[in-house]
Amino acid sequence: MRRKIALVTGITGQDGSYLTEFLLEKGYEVHGLIRRSSNFNTQRINHIYIDPHNADKALMKLHYADLSDASSLRRWIDVIKPDEVYNLAAQSHVAVSFEIPDYTADVVATGALRLLEAVRSHTVDSGRTVKYYQAGSSEMFGATPPPQSETTPFHPRSPYAASKVAAHWYTVNYREAYGLFACNGILFNHESPRRGENFVTRKITRALGRIKVGLQRKLFLGNLQASRDWGFAGDYVEAMWMMLQQDKADDYVVATEESHTVEEFLEVSFGYLGLNWKDHVEIDKRYFRPSEVDNLKGDASKAKEVLGWKPKVGFEKLVKMMVDEDLALAKREKVLVDAGYMDAQQQP
Numbered sequence: 001m002r003r004k005i006a007l008v009t010g011i012t013g014q015d016g017s018y019l020t021e022f023l024l025e026k027g028y029e030v031h032g033l034i035r036r037s038s039n040f041n042t043q044r045i046n047h048i049y050i051d052p053h054n055a056d057k058a059l060m061k062l063h064y065a066d067l068s069d070a071s072s073l074r075r076w077i078d079v080i081k082p083d084e085v086y087n088l089a090a091q092s093h094v095a096v097s098f099e100i101p102d103y104t105a106d107v108v109a110t111g112a113l114r115l116l117e118a119v120r121s122h123t124v125d126s127g128r129t130v131k132y133y134q135a136g137s138s139e140m141f142g143a144t145p146p147p148q149s150e151t152t153p154f155h156p157r158s159p160y161a162a163s164k165v166a167a168h169w170y171t172v173n174y175r176e177a178y179g180l181f182a183c184n185g186i187l188f189n190h191e192s193p194r195r196g197e198n199f200v201t202r203k204i205t206r207a208l209g210r211i212k213v214g215l216q217r218k219l220f221l222g223n224l225q226a227s228r229d230w231g232f233a234g235d236y237v238e239a240m241w242m243m244l245q246q247d248k249a250d251d252y253v254v255a256t257e258e259s260h261t262v263e264e265f266l267e268v269s270f271g272y273l274g275l276n277w278k279d280h281v282e283i284d285k286r287y288f289r290p291s292e293v294d295n296l297k298g299d300a301s302k303a304k305e306v307l308g309w310k311p312k313v314g315f316e317k318l319v320k321m322m323v324d325e326d327l328a329l330a331k332r333e334k335v336l337v338d339a340g341y342m343d344a345q346q347q348p
Contacts, residue, residue: 003029003059007080009067009115010088014194015135017044019086019237024048024059026241031080033065033073033089044194067111074118081126084244086133087115087167090160093198094139097160098290108163109170116174116182123180131181131244134171137164138188138229138255138296146259146297150186150251157291168251175249183243188229188255188298190236191318193325200262201230204269205322209330211280212273215337215344219280222287224263227295231256232313232321242307255298256311268319273327 006023010016011032020030034042042049042062050058063080065072067089077085090108091097097104112134119130141148142157156162168184175182195202200221210216231254239254270277303309313321336342 003027004084005029005031005080005082006084006086007031007033007077007082008086008088009033009065010090010135011062012041012044013088013092014044014192014196014233015088015190015237015240016086017048017194018192018234019088019240020045020060021048022234022237022241028059030060031076031082032060032062033076034062035066036064067107067114070114070118073115074121077118077122077130078126081128082130084131084133085115085119086135086240087112088135090135090164092160093196094158094160095287095289096198097158097163101159104159105163105166108160109166112167113170116170116180120174120178120180129181131249132171132174132183133240133244134167134182134184135240136168136184136186136251137161138186138298139293140165140168140186141296142293146295147257147299148253148296149299150253150302152299157293158289161293172251181244181249183246183249184251185240185243186251186253186298187236187239188231188253188296190231190233190254191322192233193322194233195322201265201319201322202326204262204265205319205326206329207280208269208273208275208323209326209328210333211275212327213330213334215330215334217280218282219277220282220284220287221262222284222289223292224266224281224283225261225294226292227259227261227297229255229257229259229297230265230315230318231311232318235311235313239303239307239309242309246306250306252303252307253298253300254303254309255300256315257298257300258315259295259297260315265319268316269323272320272323 139161266277
């Protein structure tokens, strides 16, 4: 039987790496689009990369492209001929989007439009059916009170969130105007040991590991009362795939339906290693956003009923998983510091 072919943008990110693992286990051939960089940023997928010269085993393949370059998107779709396209690429850091709003809008909003148009024009010219997944975000709800579902109005509070709202409606428009099989996954916060170190959950567990082994004393954070619906990224990529296996394209909220504050995350993580977070955490005003999002808590009833999806990893298990990984990383780091290869004084 012919293998299904998936095209994944953002393959080197947290979600892209977990989705690629999942699809390979399902027997897919996976093609990822990556941006050219002077530094390799493929750490999250190195463990599943096989040299393409080993043609029988290399079922994950990487290609240079960019969401800001429409010609590269159309070219690779024509060459790869995917059955499914997963658009996970983004400038995904909310606070950074206030610093680079133009770039964020170009990649997150207009980038999604470029990819949708590339998929649409390919299907018209080839007569093929291509299913499209758009990665949405709970940040789109912003100031709207919880619980938030597919019918909850959007009220974005950052350039990133506003860009995601535009991408969401572009996807709906292409589904309604052209009959494209296009789904929006409105995913609430999802974390893992592969989360970027400048996201608050990973920032906490990374610092905690260093504090525990004596490489760091202080952790500087912003709003500790911000409340989020945190799940495990490995669970959420399964929901993405499930959406594209349905007979009808639709939009789905994916969430744990539980909400926890940053302070609760601190209590569980520091408590797990026998430490008191209040001895190490200091508030720094620079980490407050110009417009805060107070409380995000999803209503995933539709995903549960229609897709049969539900999260497997709970909040405390997720936190402990991240702490274990970052404690092990800090211990390896300490070996280098003790041997004189690193300077521990780079952190306060």
